[in-house]
Amino acid sequence: MSLSINTPLLESLPLGRLNKTRVWMKMEAMQPSGSFKIRGVGHACEQHYARGARRFISSSGGNAGLAVAYAGRKLGVPVIVVVPESTSERARHLLSLEGADVRVHGKTWAEANELALSLLNNEDAFIHPFDDQLLWEGHASMIDEVVAAGLRPDAVILSVGGGGLLAGVDAGLRRNNLDIPIFAVETVGMSSFHAALKSGHPVSLPELTGVATSLGARQVCQRAFDLASEREIISLTVSDKQAVDACLAFLDDHRTLVEPACGASLAALYESQIDVSKMGNVLVIVCGGSTATTASLQGFKG
Ligand SMILES: *Cc1c(COP(=O)(O)O)cnc(C)c1O
Numbered sequence: 156m157s158l159s160i161n162t163p164l165l166e167s168l169p170l171g172r173l174n175k176t177r178v179w180m181k182m183e184a185m186q187p188s189g190s191f192k193i194r195g196v197g198h199a200c201e202q203h204y205a206r207g208a209r210r211f212i213s214s215s216g217g218n219a220g221l222a223v224a225y226a227g228r229k230l231g232v233p234v235i236v237v238v239p240e241s242t243s244e245r246a247r248h249l250l251s252l253e254g255a256d257v258r259v260h261g262k263t264w265a266e267a268n269e270l271a272l273s274l275l276n277n278e279d280a281f282i283h284p285f286d287d288q289l290l291w292e293g294h295a296s297m298i299d300e301v302v303a304a305g306l307r308p309d310a311v312i313l314s315v316g317g318g319g320l321l322a323g324v325d326a327g328l329r330r331n332n333l334d335i336p337i338f339a340v341e342t343v344g345m346s347s348f349h350a351a352l353k354s355g356h357p358v359s360l361p362e363l364t365g366v367a368t369s370l371g372a373r374q375v376c377q378r379a380f381d382l383a384s385e386r387e388i389i390s391l392t393v394s395d396k397q398a399v400d401a402c403l404a405f406l407d408d409h410r411t412l413v414e415p416a417c418g419a420s421l422a423a424l425y426e427s428q429i430d431v432s433k434m435g436n437v438l439v440i441v442c443g444g445s446t447a448t449t450a451s452l453q454g455f456k457g
Pocket residue numbers: 190192217218219284285314315316317318319320321369370372414416417442443444445
């Protein structure tokens with residue numbers, strides 16, 4: 156059994172026309188938890204369950220927490236998600252819809268995370284949002300599906316938060332012998348991967364700003380940073396406005412609502428920020444996300 160689904164691989168004619176190449180979209184927004192996170196989180200939860208875990212604990216008020224809540228509901232395992240006071244009503248509502256026990260604690264994520272860790276006993280599994288080998292193994296399955304569908308892309312475009320998606324896609328490319336570049340996109344206010352490359356090691360950003368909250372990791376995981384010396388990874392940043400505009404254009408073109416975190420990757424193509432015209436087939440990971448609404452996107456004043 157797998158908790159994630161085999162998502163559609165669709166060609167985008169508008170984005171292909173705009174970028175003078177063929178653009179393929181892996182539609183992770185269609186996952187039951189609303190984002191790609193269920194691939195890795197689902198895999199991790201299944202492994203922990205098989206090893207005897209009987210409760211899952213998360214401190215993510217975003218798509219990672221939603222994926223844990225979904226996995227717990229499917230496996231019949233109770234889930235506690237500890238979130239800081241700043242977590243939106245909508246996120247709390249979505250978590251409780253999935254049946255999670257949502258506990259609000261502290262002003263910052265660090266405080267919520269501390270409480271979450273203090274709850275752990277030996278029948279619990281703590282599910283990290285991005286820095287865990289099990290997550291990367293699970294995320295890698297999206298590339299297996301692309302290859303099984305008959306596509307061997309010449310480049311991948313994806314968004315980077317803490318770097319779990321990047322590490323997972325890299326793992327998937329490796330096991331399918333695809334030695335191709337990855338375009339790693341962030342919004343300016345959440346650019347922890349960009350900062351790590353500039354500094355020569357992962358660094359903690361003094362602050363996180365902007366609308367792409369699902370990219371809000373102060374520091375990328377070591378694995379994501381290390382990959383930059385093992386494969387061609389092109390880091391780029393887009394503005395919040397570009398990410399939001401890309402979400403709105405994507406909604407019209409492909410009838411799917413995604414978060415600005417995902418819009419960042421789409422903006423690289425909508426704004427033709429990269430020259431992919433010499434690459435035959437470009438794959439963009441439409442990573443999805445459940446916390447945006449049409450009202451929040453339309454109401455954005457950049
Ligand atoms: C988590 C998330 C990301 C970033 O993934 P990382 O593994 O943290 O790099 C991007 N987009 C969406 C919608 C997400 O939920």
